[in-house]
Amino acid sequence: MTRYLKPHTAEWFKVLETVNPQQAAHTKHILSLSGSDAVCSICGDESSSDYKLVNEEAVHSPVSTMRLCDDCLDIRRSMHSENFVLVAS
Numbered sequence: 320m321t322r323y324l325k326p327h328t329a330e331w332f333k334v335l336e337t338v339n340p341q342q343a344a345h346t347k348h349i350l351s352l353s354g355s356d357a358v359c360s361i362c363g364d365e366s367s368s369d370y371k372l373v374n375e376e377a378v379h380s381p382v383s384t385m386r387l388c389d390d391c392l393d394i395r396r397s398m399h400s401e402n403f404v405l406v407a408s
Contacts, residue, residue: 323371323406326386327356335382357386364388370403 324331327350335343349363350356359367370392372383384406387395395401 323384324382326360326369326384331382331384338381359388359391360385361391362388364390369406371406372401373404374400374402 324334327346332343332347335346346360349360350358353363353365355365357367358365367386367388369384369386372380372385385395385403387403392403396403
């Protein structure tokens with residue numbers, strides 16, 4: 320069973336730094352530029368929501384959540400065939 324970590328928390332970054340240090344560094348940089356952690360993990364857009372990955376990759380990834388804006392969500396779905404669903408708040 321996949322455990323979904325809340326994006327941009329200390330625990331989320333700790334795990335992400337282990338499995339994908341480049342993505343962790345990029346997201347930290349985006350958050351520092353925006354001055355907020357309530358932004359898209361990829362581009363820093365303020366209009367973002369928390370999503371969880373629910374396809375095959377989620378089973379094998381300890382970090383299956385991201386905070387995404389609509390554009391980055393569409394790009395990840397179309398370019399990487401990732402299936403994200405909105406996390407209930």
